[in-house]
Amino acid sequence: MSHAAAAAANDVIAYLDAHEKKSMLRFITCGSVDDGKSTLIGRLLYDTKLLYEDQLAALEADSKKVGTQGDKIDFALLVDGLAAEREQGITIDVAYRFFSTEKRKFIVADTPGHEQYTRNMATGASTADVAIILIDARQGVLKQTRRHSYICSLLGIRHIVVAINKMDLVDYSRAAFDKIEADYRAFASKLGFQSIVCIPLSALDGDNILEKSRNTRWHNGPALLPYLETIEVASDLSEAPFRLPVQWVNRPNLDFRGFSGTIAAGAVRPGDEIVVVPSGRRSTVKSIVTRDGELAAAGAHQAVTLTLADEIDISRGDIICAGKAPAEQTDQFAAHIIWMHDEEMIPGRQYLFKTANRMVTGAISELKHKVNVNTLEHMSGKTLELNEVGFCNVSTSAAIAFDPYAENRKTGSFIIIDRRTNNTVGVGMIDFSLRRAQNVHWQDLDVNKAARAASKHQRPCVLWFTGLSGAGKSTVANLVEKRLCDLGRHTYTLDGDNVRHGLNKDLGFTDADRVENIRRVSETAKLMVDAGLIVLVSFISPFQSERRMAREMVGDGEFIEVYVSTPLSVCEKRDIKGLYAKARRGEIKNFTGIDSDYEAPENAEITLDTSKVAAADAATAIVEHLKKNGYLA
Amino acid sequence: PAPARPARAPGAFAEMSHLDRLEAEAIHIMREVAAEAENPVMLYSVGKDSSVMLHLASKAFHPSRPPFPLLHVDTTWKFRDMYRHRDTIAKELGFDLIVHINEDGVRQGVGPFTHGSAIHTDIMKTQALKQALDKYKFDVAFGGARRDEEKSRAKERIFSFRSAQHRWDPKNQRPELWDIYNTKIHKGESIRVFPISNWTELDIWQYIYRERIPIPTLYFAKERPVVERDGSIIMVDDDRMPLAKGEKPKLEMVRFRTLGCYPLTGAVRSSATTLPEVIQEMLVSTSSERQGRTIDHDQSASMEKKKQEGYF
Numbered sequence: 001m002s003h004a005a006a007a008a009a010n011d012v013i014a015y016l017d018a019h020e021k022k023s024m025l026r027f028i029t030c031g032s033v034d035d036g037k038s039t040l041i042g043r044l045l046y047d048t049k050l051l052y053e054d055q056l057a058a059l060e061a062d063s064k065k066v067g068t069q070g071d072k073i074d075f076a077l078l079v080d081g082l083a084a085e086r087e088q089g090i091t092i093d094v095a096y097r098f099f100s101t102e103k104r105k106f107i108v109a110d111t112p113g114h115e116q117y118t119r120n121m122a123t124g125a126s127t128a129d130v131a132i133i134l135i136d137a138r139q140g141v142l143k144q145t146r147r148h149s150y151i152c153s154l155l156g157i158r159h160i161v162v163a164i165n166k167m168d169l170v171d172y173s174r175a176a177f178d179k180i181e182a183d184y185r186a187f188a189s190k191l192g193f194q195s196i197v198c199i200p201l202s203a204l205d206g207d208n209i210l211e212k213s214r215n216t217r218w219h220n221g222p223a224l225l226p227y228l229e230t231i232e233v234a235s236d237l238s239e240a241p242f243r244l245p246v247q248w249v250n251r252p253n254l255d256f257r258g259f260s261g262t263i264a265a266g267a268v269r270p271g272d273e274i275v276v277v278p279s280g281r282r283s284t285v286k287s288i289v290t291r292d293g294e295l296a297a298a299g300a301h302q303a304v305t306l307t308l309a310d311e312i313d314i315s316r317g318d319i320i321c322a323g324k325a326p327a328e329q330t331d332q333f334a335a336h337i338i339w340m341h342d343e344e345m346i347p348g349r350q351y352l353f354k355t356a357n358r359m360v361t362g363a364i365s366e367l368k369h370k371v372n373v374n375t376l377e378h379m380s381g382k383t384l385e386l387n388e389v390g391f392c393n394v395s396t397s398a399a400i401a402f403d404p405y406a407e408n409r410k411t412g413s414f415i416i417i418d419r420r421t422n423n424t425v426g427v428g429m430i431d432f433s434l435r436r437a438q439n440v441h442w443q444d445l446d447v448n449k450a451a452r453a454a455s456k457h458q459r460p461c462v463l464w465f466t467g468l469s470g471a472g473k474s475t476v477a478n479l480v481e482k483r484l485c486d487l488g489r490h491t492y493t494l495d496g497d498n499v500r501h502g503l504n505k506d507l508g509f510t511d512a513d514r515v516e517n518i519r520r521v522s523e524t525a526k527l528m529v530d531a532g533l534i535v536l537v538s539f540i541s542p543f544q545s546e547r548r549m550a551r552e553m554v555g556d557g558e559f560i561e562v563y564v565s566t567p568l569s570v571c572e573k574r575d576i577k578g579l580y581a582k583a584r585r586g587e588i589k590n591f592t593g594i595d596s597d598y599e600a601p602e603n604a605e606i607t608l609d610t611s612k613v614a615a616a617d618a619a620t621a622i623v624e625h626l627k628k629n630g631y632l633a
Numbered sequence: 634p635a636p637a638r639p640a641r642a643p644g645a646f647a648e649m650s651h652l653d654r655l656e657a658e659a660i661h662i663m664r665e666v667a668a669e670a671e672n673p674v675m676l677y678s679v680g681k682d683s684s685v686m687l688h689l690a691s692k693a694f695h696p697s698r699p700p701f702p703l704l705h706v707d708t709t710w711k712f713r714d715m716y717r718h719r720d721t722i723a724k725e726l727g728f729d730l731i732v733h734i735n736e737d738g739v740r741q742g743v744g745p746f747t748h749g750s751a752i753h754t755d756i757m758k759t760q761a762l763k764q765a766l767d768k769y770k771f772d773v774a775f776g777g778a779r780r781d782e783e784k785s786r787a788k789e790r791i792f793s794f795r796s797a798q799h800r801w802d803p804k805n806q807r808p809e810l811w812d813i814y815n816t817k818i819h820k821g822e823s824i825r826v827f828p829i830s831n832w833t834e835l836d837i838w839q840y841i842y843r844e845r846i847p848i849p850t851l852y853f854a855k856e857r858p859v860v861e862r863d864g865s866i867i868m869v870d871d872d873r874m875p876l877a878k879g880e881k882p883k884l885e886m887v888r889f890r891t892l893g894c895y896p897l898t899g900a901v902r903s904s905a906t907t908l909p910e911v912i913q914e915m916l917v918s919t920s921s922e923r924q925g926r927t928i929d930h931d932q933s934a935s936m937e938k939k940k941q942e943g944y945f
């Protein structure tokens with residue numbers, strides 16, 4: 001009978017009262033194939049009797065059928081032996097398991113994936129307080145051990161248990177254990193862990209799992225489970241300065257304005273002075289509101305609603321901070337990024353960055369170096385691929401509030417979302433801001449955009465022509481420019497071919513180069529808009545995310561997307577430059593429409609198909625659009 | 634480095650209890666959805682997990698009302714006590730309640746006795762749920778599933794993405810780190826969100842006990858009219874239940890560990906009439922919760938397949 005059952009049989013109310021107060025610990029187990037990770041987790045589940053008889057019966061049957069331990073129970077089957085899953089080719093990437101003892105509830109992140117190990121381990125580690133690193137006593141510290149330890153330290157795990165497993169196969173040798181412990185401590189000393197505890201184990205036989213084993217009398221440290229039951233991990237966060245990332249503004253009526261969120265660090269009491277980052281506004285806490293009454297104090301991990309003494313403007317994305325120790329804010333920072341998607345990271349491409357409570361657009365402006373997760377060596381590189389770790393500079397479209405990840409995992413982390421597919425493609429941990437004390441201001445010039453535009457009697461804008469090669473972009477753009485010139489307007493045309501001969505002659509046609517090509521053109525167009533011009537840009541610009549980047553660089557209403565939607569068949573028939581024929585023969589690679597995608601705009605301001613309307617009529621339509629919308633005052 | 638210090642004695646800022654942590658996590662998830670979703674809904678099945686979800690929602694947004702309605706997908710075969718409980722609770726907590734029934738299924742007379750459990754569940758539950766989500770264009774739907782319930786859920790994300798056809802693709806899940814959740818979707822796609830993923834059955838009971846959350850009386854033992862079918866004890870809840878010749882319901886002290894369509898939900902013999910007694914029985918019990926659910930009796934991969942097809 002389990003401890004729970006035994007206790008409950010006697011006095012269930014006393015049992016419930018006692019168990020209500022137990023704490024929670026999240027840990028991750030890391031090990032290479034066959035180190036005994038599944039056996040260990042299975043053993044913990046089994047020994048804490050979290051299994052019901054029907055599950056046990058299934059386990060015993062499976063052990064006989066496919067187990068590796070003869071007549072003994074194969075605990076590994078409990079966690080990764082899902083035959084049905086294997087048959088269906090479904091792999092578990094990250095699974096969560098639960099067990100509890102009288103003192104604690106445990107959540108175990110189990111990451112058996114091998115190919116995607118970095119990605120999966122990082123996922124499990126991101127919420128873990130403790131990592132158990134398994135080492136096969138016969139093999140000692142291996143390359144994988146280093147990799148697991150590095151990822152744990154990168155993700156901010158402070159407490160490590162080194163489980164030196166399969167001690168039964170080395171005769172419970174103290175010398176073997178001591179050597180592994182010394183090796184491990186030597187290399188882990190630079191990883192910044194707060195505690196490292198080494199325990200000799202046999203996951204299979206249960207040595208030093210629940211209690212200290214008679215086979216290792218020389219071991220003067222704890223057994224695994226008692227250690228996990230007592231290790232303290234909460235102190236760092238509760239002693240740090242107060243942080244409340246505002247998730248949701250609570251406004252049931254005009255008389256109540258509360259700010260809801262989960263406390264990321266520190267403690268708060270009514271009367272505390274606070275400052276809001278990034279706005280810098282100050283106030284004091286009036287009350288901590290819950291449905292069960294107001295609280296006298298609240299601390300890290302609690303989900304609360306605060307009201308303040310003053311009516312100040314606060315919204316989702318802000319962080320309410322201790323008045324004397326505010327978080328930082330920045331729109332440029334250095335961060336470690338782990339790439340999690342098959343589609344590689346492209347510097348300069350616009351992604352969404354989501355922090356604890358805020359979503360902003362931004363780009364990885366520079367990959368400073370990659371980190372080899374096995375050797376920790378720095379390597380140079382242009383992009384990050386799946387499972388790669390890089391140290392990068394990031395710039396965002398708006399300032400975010402943050403703490404360095406090393407100080408706070410909740411306010412120092414972010415995920416990266418692809419704007420087209422909405423997939424989570426990467427994650428990051430902020431190291432530091434690249435702006436020094438906010439003294440980098442934009443030159444505030446006396447003659448500004450509005451003044452320049454006014455002197456030209458026009459509203460500057462970008463007319464962005466996108467479409468396949470041969471669709472008629474340049475033809476229509478030229479006609480429009482002529483008309484505008486006749487009307488006495490000030491214009492300039494940036495054409496794909498022209499720019500590629502000069503500004504962008506160092507760029508080819510890979511996806512990364514295409515992105516950079518568009519980025520430079522967009523920046524140039526932006527300067528010209530600032531100069532007060534109507535800029536006509538005529539580029540195939542096949543990717544939605546880059547067109548969106550261009551759109552977001554200029555102000556609202558300054559970007560007019562003209563989709564020249566002439567179908568591929570027509571463009572290919574025209575083939576004015578003979579390029580389609582070459583592409584079809586394979587002489588040109590990455591040719592849009594042939595072996596490279598064109599993503600059609602979804603919300604273009606103007607769409608026109610030159611196989612249906614004459615170029616002159618198309619130009620007229622565009623000029624009409626400009627007139628009607630006040631660009632030609 | 635030395636081993637970490639042992640945990641401090643409980644004091645003003647001692648570690649929060651595991652229930653407090655689980656509660657805070659669920660509230661955080663609910664608020665995140667409220668802040669980012671356009672048209673969220675909470676699926677309400679009237680069971681104990683749903684009861685906990687409702688309670689958490691009313692805490693998360695206090696003093697505001699939860700900013701989403703409840704959706705009950707009604708197969709028309711639930712226990713009568715569940716309908717009673719549903720209507721009372723929704724009103725008490727101030728939720729808007731949407732009830733959706735697959736009217737096509739009703740017209741065709743689909744039911745567990747005539748069509749079998751698989752077809753009934755597919756048409757009246759899985760298809761009905763898809764209909765409702767399409768009809769109201771919900772982009773996020775909260776569910777009360779837990780990872781300890783069965784194997785395929787252990788690996789499911791808290792924010793679990795569904796295609797425009799409501800399919801779950803277990804091989805293509807978004808990585809989920811820290812408590813930062815990716816809520817971005819295209820038109821027509823949706824996300825199922827499971828705020829109590831990390832709770833176990835015992836956590837649920839313990840929380841119901843601590844917070845005094847009302848649950849349907851079916852969870853408590855009472856004399857009920859039952860018949861035995863294929864080893865399951867089935868309650869005769871209304872006269873739609875066909876009885877074999879000579880078959881007579883007998884009155885027995887039984888209760889239910891999970892709730893669903895009455896013809897598909899097995900009871901257990903029990904004398905537990907109070908919450909502590911129920912919990913006590915659960916703690917000494919030797920079979921897992923889902924045993925009572927006919928739908929899981931096939932091989933363990935069946936739930937995973939169902940989920941890929943759009944079952945919650």
Ligand SMILES: Nc1nc2c(ncn2[C@@H]2O[C@H](COP(=O)(O)OP(=O)(O)O)[C@@H](O)[C@H]2O)c(=O)[nH]1
Pocket residue numbers: 031032033034035036037038039040068069076165166167168169201202203204205
């Ligand atoms: N002798 C011995 N064998 C073990 C021990 N732990 C695991 N094993 C065996 O090592 C093999 C791999 O274990 P498994 O748990 O599947 O490893 P995983 O790949 O890390 O999950 C299995 O045959 C286990 O039975 C141990 O402590 N002693």
